[in-house]
Amino acid sequence: MRTNQLMLYKNMEHGELLNDMTFLMENCENEYYNREDMVSLLFECINTLLEMTSSHGFEGNLWQNYLTFLLANDENAYSTACEVVGQVDGSINKVALHDLRIFRELFAYDLHRIEKSLDVDVLSVLDRYENVKGHGKVFNQRVRDSICELSRALAECESDEAFKDTLTRFYKNFGVGKFGLHKAFRVEHTEHGVEIVPITKIAHVHLDDLVGYEIAKQKLVENTEAFVEGRKANNCLLFGDAGTGKSSSIKAILNQYYDQGLRMIEIYKHQFQDLNDVIAQIKNRNYKFIIYMDDLSFEEFEIEYKYLKAVIEGGLEKKPDNVLIYATSNRRHLVRETFKDKQDRDEELHTNDTVQEKLSLVARFGVTIYYGRPDKKQFQEIVKVLARRSDIRLDEEELLLEANRWELRHGGLSGRTAQQFIDYLLGKK
Secondary structure (H helix, E strand, C coil), rough: CCHHCCCCCCCCCCCCHHHHHHHHHHHHCCCCCHEEEEEEHHHHHHHHHHHHHHHHHCCEEHHHHHHHHHHHCCCCCHHHHHCCCCCCCCCCHHHHHHHHHHHHHHHHCCCCHHHHCCCCCCCEEEEECCCCCCCCCCCCCCHHHHHHHHHHHHHHHCCHHHHHHHHHHHHHHHCHHHHHHEEEEEEEEEEEEEEEEECCCCCCCCCCCCCCHHHHHHHHHHHHHEEEEEEEECEEEEEEEECHHHHHEEEEEHHHHHHCCCCEECCCCCHHHHHHHHHHHHHHCCEEEEEEECCCCCCCCCCCHHHHHHHCCCCCCCCCCEEEEEEEECCCCCCCCCCHHHHCCCCCCCCCHHHHHHHHHCCCCCCCECCCCCCCHHHHHHHHHHHCCCCCCCCHHHHHHHHHHHHHCCCCCCCHHHHHHHHHHHHCC
């Protein structure tokens, strides 16, 4: 099936199944090979395909879904050039058309020829597979649906050029590989070093879900819009009282601008030494990346903030234009400052220099946004809005009385407390 002639879509991740199936297509009628071995290989291929179907949530024609997944997931010279910007010029198009012509032949291949040659009847279930879950562990339903829809569209293409154009539009609309198919990521250490791993389940929160804080949200929106539109933007620090919606605002920003090429990578304090490796992996991609640090603060004995300062400021190599840092913190100055820093001048001659070094980190964030604890009236308004959204039909006086009792026992006045109270009422209901 000419897969050995592929030039761009070669050595693909999860490509072992393609190699085995190609071998079966080419040799199922070849008497040189032992028939039992060939049947065994076929069942191994079916097992691999079904396991992938379960983990990724595929349905419909599983063979074509698998081929589509390979095309959508492979980061090569053509696919990465087309992500976000779409069709590109140059000779790379001829090479891509050559490879995609081979994939179109694989799409059109009748797998029942293998069945007939090996005298088995097992492949019919792969033609119209029904998945009861709607999604898998690797892909959420949105990504799963986009892959399955692309699979059907590619199968209906009547020419190689239409096949290529359909795939190219997908690259433009969804991107390619893990950065194209997912919007949120975390950092892990593997045997291969620092790896950026997709987060498949994130909260579908939107800015309108956060009651109040209109000025704070507007500053966040303006900075993020400038970033995704390619204009100058700043690193952003959201600070203030606990439970006021700082983290929710950043999650909402991701959901709002994902379709404009925004991606988010969550990184923890103990991983700051990996920041340079993370940035090296994303600096040449056609996406805008926010490196997200939640609940950021440092004790006076911790030195990780020095890594962060170095990355934000940059050394000889400046920070890429497609990377910003957004952080949330309950502390305005991030690094713990004590009265000892101000009063004790015996331990270090230049104490003021030490204090300034600790406070200089926050100066690296060009935009700082304050999220304050609501007063009683604002808290009650948050409760009333959340109750209406959740269709809780309590008398307003009773609702607010119960809310006041709840906040006295559960953390005081905050948006988080209000949401917990509403969740409590929904649980009772």
